[in-house]
Amino acid sequence: MRDRQNPVRRQSLTGTRIRERRLALAMRQSDLAQAVDISASYLNLIEHNKRKIGGKLVLDLARALKVEPSRLTEGMDATLSDMLQAAARDTARSFGPPAETDRIDELAGRFPGWTGLIGEQQKRIAALEAAVEGLQDRLSHDPVLAESMHEVLSTVAAIRSTSDILVREPDLDAQWRGRFHRNLHEEAERLSASATALLAHFEGQGARAETLSTPQEQVEAVFELAGHHFPEIEAGGAAAIPEVLGRMVTLADDDARDLAARHLARYAADAARLPLGEVLAAAAEVDFDPQALMPLAGGDAALLLRRLAALPQGGAQAVPGFGLATCDASGALIFRRRINAFSIPRYGSGCPLWPLYRALGRPMVPDSAVLDLPDGSRFRAWAVCQPIGPAGFGAEPVMEATMLLRALPDDAPASPGAVPVGPGCALCPREACAARRAGGRFG
């Protein structure tokens, strides 16, 4: 258990830290005792945690040991401790002997430089993992990139097959040979254009890639890492936000931290209005059906949808996987919890047939539909559009739409009213869709 969660142990380890620091400086016990004007036997009792100390003696010892007093009394920084714990956990399967996590304080006391280095490297690894995830997401949802890649692959396929025929068919008649040469020329021209367009796209993306990811991507990555559930806030309310935020070490800039703080504040407000124990117990009784839970939320459907998406996975109570998307009145996606097989693009727009957008046209009217995706998977969606923030006479409300998603099992009965939707026009194969925007087919 971490020291900050156990003040008794924290105090009891002060002596150990003094000893570790003294040994790290190769200082004899008698020399340190003399430096702070106490007997060596008394220092020995202190170092073995048999005497409590405080006040001036701590300050004197810290000065003699060339460390901040808090380093002796409180041990290492809790965030650094968390990062070391995470480093030990992440490498447990790929690195020989297990890390001695019960001796992290000792490590920090004896080797503060190395400890800081491990912590910084763990922070860097986490940031890079978040960046990789963001870039993978970009590859999946960037319509220009998807279109370009498909164009390149199709062209290469045509060139490969055609050139193979020309090489392997020596008795090819002149008409076929001429046709295949012409096709090769066409495809070579096409490949040249595709590759140039792809390169231009990457060059345009380069600056963004080097900054790892946008604040929104960073925040979504840390929320994904937490499973969109924060036990400290559930238990301690908004007061726990700084602690949770402090652990989000991969947030690279102030914009990302501010955005995360705003989302956590909303989380805390939601948890206060609809406590975890209450919503979890009630939801389990009705198979997590939002419609049946509406009275619990006092009619605030958006609150209910957000709370269902924040239920803890892997606990004693089996909770289905939920996805969540929210957008502002312009349709811009401002938050999402991803769910397998349902693509919610970060770049560009989603499918105009999603209930998320339908709800924008009917504020305050909860909506629900079964969604039929092009790959054959089906989802139940619940959506609502509600004002956010304080209302005021004569003030225009700020509207926000929220959509909760839950996958339907493969053997679920057919839904006659299912809505055929897609991941957004840029990536959707439904060419005949009436809601389709111009352009953007790939395959």
Next chain:
Amino acid sequence: MGRRVLLVEDEINIFEAISFLLSRDGWEVSGHGNGATALDEIARLDPDVLVLDVMLPGRSGLDILRDLRKQPETADLPVLMLTAKGQSKDRDLALALGANAYLTKPFSNSEMVETLNRVATGGQKAGT
């Protein structure tokens, strides 16, 4: 009359290359480039085997495959999926929907011909 294959593919130069290869292999080849009307063309031509692209103008090849498997007269029609989408989840989905084999572009000509012949003769499901 030779064995008949219908190639539903909207890339004309890929179609011409495959068409040449399969003709040389003894197949009677027909082509169609629109997903929206592919089912009608399949019903009209009644091919022995179908080569089906996934991303087609008008309608996805996966949607077409799903409908084929629902109709008794085409439920057992051998289908080779041919597409630029190479992710394993796409391949798994195609096979789950009833594709007999799955090849990703770019493919080798010999592998394509071999796979088609295996599919046509009732070979096991396979994909690359």
